[in-house]
Amino acid sequence: MPSHLMPLSLSNAAPYQRWRDAKLADLPRNPSDLVVEVRDPRHLSDAETEAIRARCKRWNMAVYVAATGDDPDKDIPRRLGERFGLRRLDHNPGADADAITSITVQSDALHRGFIPYTDRPIAWHTDGYYNPPLRQIHGFILHCVHPASDGGENALLDPEIAYIRLRDRDPEHIRALMRADAMTIPANVVDGEEQRPASIGPVFTSGERGRLAMRYTDRKRNVEWRDDEATTTAVAALRAVFEAEDTPMMRLRLQAGWGVICNNVLHTRTRFSDAGEPRLLYRARYYDRIEGT
Numbered sequence: 001m002p003s004h005l006m007p008l009s010l011s012n013a014a015p016y017q018r019w020r021d022a023k024l025a026d027l028p029r030n031p032s033d034l035v036v037e038v039r040d041p042r043h044l045s046d047a048e049t050e051a052i053r054a055r056c057k058r059w060n061m062a063v064y065v066a067a068t069g070d071d072p073d074k075d076i077p078r079r080l081g082e083r084f085g086l087r088r089l090d091h092n093p094g095a096d097a098d099a100i101t102s103i104t105v106q107s108d109a110l111h112r113g114f115i116p117y118t119d120r121p122i123a124w125h126t127d128g129y130y131n132p133p134l135r136q137i138h139g140f141i142l143h144c145v146h147p148a149s150d151g152g153e154n155a156l157l158d159p160e161i162a163y164i165r166l167r168d169r170d171p172e173h174i175r176a177l178m179r180a181d182a183m184t185i186p187a188n189v190v191d192g193e194e195q196r197p198a199s200i201g202p203v204f205t206s207g208e209r210g211r212l213a214m215r216y217t218d219r220k221r222n223v224e225w226r227d228d229e230a231t232t233t234a235v236a237a238l239r240a241v242f243e244a245e246d247t248p249m250m251r252l253r254l255q256a257g258w259g260v261i262c263n264n265v266l267h268t269r270t271r272f273s274d275a276g277e278p279r280l281l282y283r284a285r286y287y288d289r290i291e292g293t
Contacts, residue, residue, distance in 0.1 A: 007019050008204075008206050008210075008212060010171050010174060010175060016167070020164050020167075020168075023160060023161070023164060024164065026058055027059075027161075027248045028058075028059055028248070028250060030250075031063065031250045031251065031252045033055075033059075034055055034059065034061060034062055034063040034156075034250060035062075035063045035064075035065055036048060036051045036052050036055065036062055036063070036064050036065070037064075037065045037066075038052075038064050038065070038066050038067075039066070039067050040066060040067065040068055041064060041066050041068065041076050041077075041079065041080040041143075041259070042073070042075055042076055042079040042080070043079075044080070044083055049083055049084075052064060052084070052261060053084065053290065053291075053292050053293065056084075056261065056262065056263065056290045056293045057292065057293040059158055060158045060159065060160065060262055060263040060265050060293070061156055061158065061260060061261070061262035061263070061265045062260070062261055062262070063252065063254075063258065063259070063260055064080075064258065064259050064261065065255075065257065065258050066257040066258070066259070067257065068257045069256045069257045070145055070146055070256040070257070071145075071257070072145050072280070074098060074100050074282060076143055076259075076282070077100060077141045077143040077259065077282050077283075077284045078098075078100065078284065080141060080143075080259070080261065081139075081141055081261075081284055081286065084139075084261065084290045084291055084292075085288055085290065085291030085292075086139050086141070086261075086284070086286040086288045086290065087286070087288060088286055088287040088288050089284060089285065089286060090128060090131070090135065090137060090285040090286065090287060092128070092131075092285065093195065093196070094114060094116070094117065099284070100282050100283070100284045101282065101283040101284075101285075102280060102281075102282060103116055103117070103142075103279075103280070103281040103282070103283050104117070104278050104279060104280045104281070105117060105118060105119055105274070105278060105279070119148075119151075119271060119272050119273060119274070119279075120271055121268070121269060121270050121271045122268055122269040123217070123218035123219055123268060124155075124157070124216070124217075124218040124242050124266050124267070124268050125216060125217040125218060125219070125266065125267070125268075126159070126214050126215055126216050126217075126264050126265070126266055126267075127140045127264055127283075127285050128215075128264075128285055129183075129185065129199075129215045129216055129217045130185040130188075130196065130199045131199060131215075132197075132199055132201075133201050133205075135287060136205075136207065136213060136215060136287070137264050137285045137286065137287065138207055138208050138213060138263060138264055138286060138287060138288055138289040139261075139262065139263050139264055139285075139286040139288055139289055139290055140260075140261075140262060140264055140283060140284060140285045140286060141259060141260065141261045141262075141282075141283070141284045142154075142254070142259055142260045142281055142282070142283050143258075143259035143281060143282045143283075143284075144254035144255060144256055144257065144258050144259060144280075144281050145256060145280040145281065145282065146256060146277050146278065146279055146280045147253065147254060147255050147256060147279060148272035148273060148274055148279035149272075149273060149274050149275035149276055149279075150272060150273045150275070151270050151271050151272030151273060152253060152254075152269060152270060152271075152272030152279055153251060153252065153253045153269070153270045154251070154252060154253070154254065154260070154267055154268065154269055154270075155249045155250065155251045155267060155268045156249060156250045156251075156252070156260065156262070156265050156266070156267050157242070157247065157248075157249040157250075157265060157266040157267070158248075158265055158266075159212055159213075159214035159264075159265060159266055160212050161247070161248060162214070162238065162241055162242075162247075162266060163204060163212055163214075165241045165244070165247065166234070166237055166238055166241055169237050169241075170237065172230060172234070173233070173234035173237050173238070174204060174234075175230070176226075176228075176230040176231045176233070176234040177202060177203035177204050177231070177234050177235075177238070178202050178203070178204050178205065179202055179226060179231070180200075180201065180202055181200055181201075181226055182201070182202045182203050182225070182226050182231055183200075183201065183202070183203055183215065183216070183217075183223065183224070183225060183226070184198055184199065184200045184223070184224040184225075185198065185199040185217070185222065185223060185224075186198050186222055186223075186224060201215055202215065203215055203216050203238075207289065208288070208289040209289065211263070211289065211293075213264070214264070214266070216238075216266065218239065218242070254281070261290070262290075263289050263290055263293060
């Protein structure tokens, strides 16, 4: 369906129903449906590129399994992203100098207190939910160099499915979560100095090329929801979607040389432990959406 016909408007009942029915008729059945085997993500063939793009177009995500193994070259995620039009990297505070973040256990002053750099589990979220609207994250790549010795499994959920399940429950939930002040991430203040201002915005928006974009975190602290019954009810309903047994989420544990490329899908991480070489993943966040999806 052309992106300009994406039926986000709550007044577009008929287009929504057609899009919904087509989307639900084409769900991935298991994680292997998302997988594309590639030789080298730095030099994708045309066939490998189109196989990844096709999955991202259908399900907003793909998992690549590369023969590069534990090669720590950061050009792997960078050049992979460029192949799909992902070029505008987000220079978030925890990132390395090249704007690609090394996700590993780190206890220095810059990373201390931020859950991604610990071995703790991470609840449902989209990346960059604390960014301002003009710096909204639309795509990311997560590339595994070394998996944890135990744990560190990810669950992935297409935001379009979350939107459908929530809208089917009650369209008013969508209306509440599309308000401009639905979710606030308070300012990050360290030793009395503001490191990042408060981020105020909706959960669901019409993003790049009219496609659905989502900004969300399921954390219980350091998030403020609009103080009204409609928003409270909508957030509870969304959490119920995550907990429902029939919600089609994909669970997988990335191995060395594997990665996820996506249009900022919802995801989680389980607790992990390292008995040998530390778990290391590279994360590249983009202001772009994958080209052709």
